[in-house]
Amino acid sequence: MYEETPRVELTAAAADLLRRLRATHGPLMFHQSGGCCDGSAPMCYPRGEFRTGDADVLLAELDVEGVAEPVAFWMARSQYEVWSHTRLIVDVVEGRGSGFSLEAPEGVRFLTRSRVVGA
Template sequence: MTEQGTPQQPGWEARALVTVAAAELLRSLHGDHGPLMFHQSGGCCDGSAPMCYPDGDFIIGDRDVLLGRVDVGAGVPPIPVWISGSQYAAWRHTQLIVDVVPGRGAGFSLEAPTGQRFLTRSRVIPGDLLRELPEPLTGAEIEAGAEPPVAYPPVDPTQVADNACAVPGEN
């Protein structure tokens, strides 16, 4: 473990990351909408897409879990990545990597009119590394004043694709 209590293997420092391409779109969306946030959708109308909102437009519940914050650079404030508590219970062993691909975004997500859509790639966190990651904070803990986690910079998807889910149709 490093001094900050995170695993030493590159790419596993956080439970949520964004790709370089997603960071580029997020910088553009920030220019149009100001500070942003993600909430990993649990299904229903928009499947399980990561939904991007102006920060604060999606009400975070006490049991929602802050997977992490991402730093997209260019003076954009760190972007929190949230997931519902029940969905986190099912996905706690995975790292979510927010990426972007051509297509129509979900109706409620800010990228919908851009011709691109966010998607989540996930990869299983190896057991030894999972035990080293700190447990993420809940909405109640953040509301009570807990310090949010360090924000992580974008990643090159080819550097973290060793066991990430591919986009359908890609080889």
């Protein structure tokens, strides 16, 4: 059921922010839950700091120019079931998101936008 991996891409602003965060925090990962708060905002963590398991799906290993290793993008399986027909676009917007995500002190937050793809 989950062998089809939705496409995930980064805007230029998101890639720039990831390069800065990587320089400070080391290898990175994203996790996007289906929770009530910041549900459309992927949380950025040092790679491996957020524990993933059977309730999560690895959607992509994002290559970022200037970053040695890919940035894993995980999503809660329940959220994936809703968004599996979309192209996910990770962007950056002004404003504070979750205090748990690495970009919070920067005064910006990651945001997932989506575009429906063909059936």
